[in-house]
Amino acid sequence: MSTHSLTKATLRAEGLPRRRAVNRLMELTAWLAAAVAVAILGVVVWSVARRGAGALDLDLLTKPPVPFDFGSTPSGLSNAFAGSLVIVGLATLMALPVGVLVAIYVNEFARPWVRTAVGLALDVLNGIPAIVIGIFVFGLFVTGHGQSGYAAAFALACLMLPLVARSTIEVLALVPGSLREASLGLGVPRWRTTLSIVLPQTVGGIVTGTVLAVARVAGETAPILFTSAIVGPQLHWDPHHALQTVPVAIFELSESPDPSDHARAWAAALVLLLFILCTSLAARRLAARSRAGIVSSR
Amino acid sequence: MNRILAAAVAAAFMVTSCALAVAAPGKQSSTTLTGAGSTFVDPLVQQWVPAVAQAYGYELQYSPIGSGGGVAAVSSRTVDFGASDAPLSRDQFGACKGCVQIPWALSATSVIYNVQGVRNLLHMNGATLAKIFSGAITSWNDPAIRKLNKGVALPDLKIATVHRSDNSGTTFNFTDFLSSASPQWRSKIGTGVAVSWPGGTGSRGSSGVAATVAQTPGAIGYVDVAYALKSRLTYFAMQNRSGKFATPGLKGILAAASSDQKPDGTNALSIVDPPKKYPLAYPISTFTYVIVPLQSQKAPELKKFLFWAVTKGQKAGPRLLFQPIPKPVLVVAEKAIARIHA
Amino acid sequence: MEALEPPRLAVRRFRAGDLSLQTVAGAAALAAAFLVCLIAYTIVRDAKPAWSKDGLAFVTRDAWDPVKHVYGAGSFLFGTAVTSLVALALAAPLALGVALFLTELAPRRLRGPVTALVETLAAIPSVVIGLWGILVLGPILRDHVEPALHSTLGFIPLFGPPASTGSSVFTAIVVLTIMILPIVASISRELFLGVPGELKEGALALGTTRWEMVRGVMFPYARGGIAAALILGLGRAVGEAIAVTQVIGSSVGIHWNLFATGDTLASKIAASYQGAEDGAQVASLVYLALILLVFSLVMNVSAQLIVRRVARRQGIGAARA
Numbered sequence: 001m002s003t004h005s006l007t008k009a010t011l012r013a014e015g016l017p018r019r020r021a022v023n024r025l026m027e028l029t030a031w032l033a034a035a036v037a038v039a040i041l042g043v044v045v046w047s048v049a050r051r052g053a054g055a056l057d058l059d060l061l062t063k064p065p066v067p068f069d070f071g072s073t074p075s076g077l078s079n080a081f082a083g084s085l086v087i088v089g090l091a092t093l094m095a096l097p098v099g100v101l102v103a104i105y106v107n108e109f110a111r112p113w114v115r116t117a118v119g120l121a122l123d124v125l126n127g128i129p130a131i132v133i134g135i136f137v138f139g140l141f142v143t144g145h146g147q148s149g150y151a152a153a154f155a156l157a158c159l160m161l162p163l164v165a166r167s168t169i170e171v172l173a174l175v176p177g178s179l180r181e182a183s184l185g186l187g188v189p190r191w192r193t194t195l196s197i198v199l200p201q202t203v204g205g206i207v208t209g210t211v212l213a214v215a216r217v218a219g220e221t222a223p224i225l226f227t228s229a230i231v232g233p234q235l236h237w238d239p240h241h242a243l244q245t246v247p248v249a250i251f252e253l254s255e256s257p258d259p260s261d262h263a264r265a266w267a268a269a270l271v272l273l274l275f276i277l278c279t280s281l282a283a284r285r286l287a288a289r290s291r292a293g294i295v296s297s298r
Numbered sequence: 299m300n301r302i303l304a305a306a307v308a309a310a311f312m313v314t315s316c317a318l319a320v321a322a323p324g325k326q327s328s329t330t331l332t333g334a335g336s337t338f339v340d341p342l343v344q345q346w347v348p349a350v351a352q353a354y355g356y357e358l359q360y361s362p363i364g365s366g367g368g369v370a371a372v373s374s375r376t377v378d379f380g381a382s383d384a385p386l387s388r389d390q391f392g393a394c395k396g397c398v399q400i401p402w403a404l405s406a407t408s409v410i411y412n413v414q415g416v417r418n419l420l421h422m423n424g425a426t427l428a429k430i431f432s433g434a435i436t437s438w439n440d441p442a443i444r445k446l447n448k449g450v451a452l453p454d455l456k457i458a459t460v461h462r463s464d465n466s467g468t469t470f471n472f473t474d475f476l477s478s479a480s481p482q483w484r485s486k487i488g489t490g491v492a493v494s495w496p497g498g499t500g501s502r503g504s505s506g507v508a509a510t511v512a513q514t515p516g517a518i519g520y521v522d523v524a525y526a527l528k529s530r531l532t533y534f535a536m537q538n539r540s541g542k543f544a545t546p547g548l549k550g551i552l553a554a555a556s557s558d559q560k561p562d563g564t565n566a567l568s569i570v571d572p573p574k575k576y577p578l579a580y581p582i583s584t585f586t587y588v589i590v591p592l593q594s595q596k597a598p599e600l601k602k603f604l605f606w607a608v609t610k611g612q613k614a615g616p617r618l619l620f621q622p623i624p625k626p627v628l629v630v631a632e633k634a635i636a637r638i639h640a
Numbered sequence: 641m642e643a644l645e646p647p648r649l650a651v652r653r654f655r656a657g658d659l660s661l662q663t664v665a666g667a668a669a670l671a672a673a674f675l676v677c678l679i680a681y682t683i684v685r686d687a688k689p690a691w692s693k694d695g696l697a698f699v700t701r702d703a704w705d706p707v708k709h710v711y712g713a714g715s716f717l718f719g720t721a722v723t724s725l726v727a728l729a730l731a732a733p734l735a736l737g738v739a740l741f742l743t744e745l746a747p748r749r750l751r752g753p754v755t756a757l758v759e760t761l762a763a764i765p766s767v768v769i770g771l772w773g774i775l776v777l778g779p780i781l782r783d784h785v786e787p788a789l790h791s792t793l794g795f796i797p798l799f800g801p802p803a804s805t806g807s808s809v810f811t812a813i814v815v816l817t818i819m820i821l822p823i824v825a826s827i828s829r830e831l832f833l834g835v836p837g838e839l840k841e842g843a844l845a846l847g848t849t850r851w852e853m854v855r856g857v858m859f860p861y862a863r864g865g866i867a868a869a870l871i872l873g874l875g876r877a878v879g880e881a882i883a884v885t886q887v888i889g890s891s892v893g894i895h896w897n898l899f900a901t902g903d904t905l906a907s908k909i910a911a912s913y914q915g916a917e918d919g920a921q922v923a924s925l926v927y928l929a930l931i932l933l934v935f936s937l938v939m940n941v942s943a944q945l946i947v948r949r950v951a952r953r954q955g956i957g958a959a960r961a
Contacts, residue, residue: 023849030745033737034754037825040818041761047776048768068344068528101668109662110669120941121673127940128679129879131906132929135913136679139686143374146332158679161672191661219765221882222910229914230334230377232347232359241330241359247767247882254771254886255501257508257529262775269768280763281756367915370922389918458804463890465706465915490707491917499805499901500890502911513779514805 052270055263083243090153099164134223149239152228167209335368335381366465383467385566424479460519463500550580689923711924727816739828762822770886778806800897807889827869881906
């Protein structure tokens with residue numbers, strides 16, 4: 001665009017009113033898109049909140065389900081909440097150390113081509129649909145041995161690993177090289193440097209990544225369908241058995257003809273949603289704070 | 299400070315779950331019997347769960363994933379027993395590697411419908427039903443339906459057929475009946491735990507079908523009659539070979555069961571669409587089977603449970619429209635249970 | 641802080657510790673790479689009875705008949721393609737609009753809350769959206785939206801007679817749109833934030849309207865990243881099994897009526913795998929999973945490659961809000 005003198009005549013000659021109109025239209029469209037997105041979110045969250053809150057009571061967490069009952073005896077989903085706690089906890093225990101170790105290797109020890117290869121493997125793992133992971137774990141651990149909480153935890157760990165590894169890699173990369181060099185220069189061995197000097201700087205980022213990964217897998221249904229879904233109504237904590245989980249319970253209740261089942265599904269969905277929201281928000285606050293911490297300590 | 303707090307919370311969470319998982323071996327180490335399969339027999343089995351716990355202290359865990367799933371699960375020894383309404387084929391017996399099939403309950407498949415203002419127990423026959431599910435009849439006020447229900451005001455409402463999307467013994471029972479009543483159905487679509495349905499909506503499990511029918515005006519589906527009762531859904535009175543319109547009650551089921559009292563070599567019985575001389579018979583009745591490996595680590599507990607199920611357990615049936623299994627079949631069942639060994 | 645030790649002993653101790661950490665960490669990295677290969681191998685191996693018998697004809701065959709033992713992925717591939725692509729077409733303009741709104745138009749006070757809201761939508765588990773789809777969205781679409789669209793636009797085969805149950809391809813499309821929207825929106829937002837201020841201000845200084853600046857500067861600058869975001873969103877839609885199987889109605893057959901029932905690859909696997917009873921059916925379902933795996937691998941890897949090329953071009957460590 002050439003530099004004309006900016007008089008009204010020149011601008012009008014270049015069709016400014018039309019351009020302004022188009023601009024206005026586009027701005028309105030963007031506002032509208034944002035409004036639609038907010039409305040959709042509002043509707044979904046409001047639905048869950050309203051119906052869930054109506055059905056939420058302590059029974060949900062303390063009483064086991066009474067199947068095929070149509071609401072005549074008070075029932076809840078205690079077995080699902082217990083099972084979810086155990087399975088997600090086990091998955092975290094499996095994924096966290098491996099993820100951190102992978103990140104340490106990639107960041108501290110690996111040659112460039114190894115770095116790309118492992119990075120690619122992690123990205124590929126991240127992109128595999130959860131249901132394919134479920135079939136994989138079923139073929140590996142369940143056929144011949146039976147379903148168990150361990151198999152389900154392993155499946156969830158496969159989903160968590162790339163998230164934990166990636167966020168740890170990012171946070172490790174933020175630690176300045178000068179810190180490492182100073183430590184090595186003082187005679188501290190490489191392994192000690194990594195574990196005692198570099199890693200503590202990244203705890204915040206690791207926790208953030210783990211918490212985000214937990215929030216992601218807490219609601220996963222597909223891999224658990226094949227690994228820990230043949231369950232009875234009794235309350236169990238032992239992961240050698242198949243354990244009921246909250247997302248699978250919601251899935252099964254959503255297809256029931258019984259309105260009291262629907263009510264329990266909404267209530268469980270509300271609890272699950274609140275858990276995921278709180279952990280996600282806490283993780284993001286932590287992320288911002290820890291990143292600021294590392295940047296400011298440079 | 300916040301970082302340390304967060305790390306502490308995360309660590310506490312992990313440690314708690316780990317400790318709970320390791321230190322708490324569930325409730326008392328009572329024997330757990332796991333089973334999976336037929337949604338048809340699920341109402342009855344769920345009645346058995348507290349009763350068996352009380353009688354023997356066994357913890358019964360049953361998951362209604364459909365008959366096909368039950369057969370697959372017991373074949374891969376993922377569970378201790380499977381439940382199927384469809385008798386096993388020779389290939390399935392082979393895949394199961396030494397399993398025995400035992401009839402342990404008897405009930406009927408009701409054909410449910412959802413039409414406002416219309417009474418329960420409308421009349422229906424197999425040929426018309428086959429036309430409905432194959433898409434030849436699409437509206438409730440079709441002449442064929444009106445002919446069967448003279449004097450009933452049927453609305454001009456589109457029929458929405460609902461079938462099972464998973465492998466289901468109830469589907470086997472239902473399509474067995476349709477094949478028997480309609481040669482076109484038999485040649486084009488046939489009988490199976492899952493068939494190539496020409497249209498309609500698929501829902502998971504009997505409860506899925508019941509839910510879809512309950513929420514859809516004009517829908518027709520098929521579920522074990524216990525689900526129809528519990529969901530308070532209306533169902534058809536089905537015409538049998540003698541021309542009478544039979545209801546899926548205990549009398550109708552018992553009459554149908556008398557048409558085949560001799561289980562074959564694999565203990566299977568076929569009582570679908572019984573001949574004319576059983577005028578009270580409800581034509582979509584079926585036995586349902588438990589599939590057990592002949593050799594099992596839990597043999598003593600399984601035997602106790604199964605003996606109980608086919609005798610005392612049958613008492614819980616009539617309330618849910620499960621007819622206690624007839625004496626000749628009971629004898630065969632008990633002989634088969636006795637063969638299970640450790 | 642180590643005291644000074646005789647160099648010989650110190651070096652040996654250093655090496656042992658270093659070697660251990662390197663070995664353990666290396667083993668973990670190897671395990672991660674091995675896991676990916678194992679997954680691919682297991683899926684290919686378990687699908688072998690199906691692909692060795694049918695080969696590639698399976699991929700296009702439109703049949704799923706367990707009685708006659710004829711299986712094919714054609715109907716489900718079609719369903720996956722239709723649901724994912726239409727959902728992407730609906731979600732993309734909305735998502736880009738939201739991203740533009742958040743970076744250019746929103747008053748400062750609104751930016752934080754709306755961003756948080758969008759990211760919250762991304763965190764809702766698919767089973768909850770499916771629950772909402774069955775009990776809330778399905779009946780609304782069945783009773784109001786689908787009949788209205790059918791009566792006005794029914795001459796187009798896409799808007800044929802509605803299925804009576806509320807489960808339909810259209811319901812699945814709406815559900816998938818809701819799931820893709822936040823992913824594309826948040827990635828696009830970060831991309832737009834990364835556009836260098838000088839470029840934007842330069843264009844504005846030359847007298848462009850804001851829209852012309854967006855069209856002329858921001859979109860071209862971010863187009864690689866937006867492409868990657870769209871591909872990632874598409875990958876999410878293709879792999880979604882649970883929410884889709886809850887609302888799509890599970891039927892086989894290729895048809896163009898959005899208001900009828902249908903099925904997708906992932907949804908079919910979720911519905912049928914647990915109950916598959918004979919080897920041929922199991923192998924066919926794993927073959928479906930193999931097709932799904934290949935699809936999502938191709939999409940994910942291409943998205944990552946684009947992102948990496950863009951990141952290299954723009955410099956790593958672009959300012960984040």
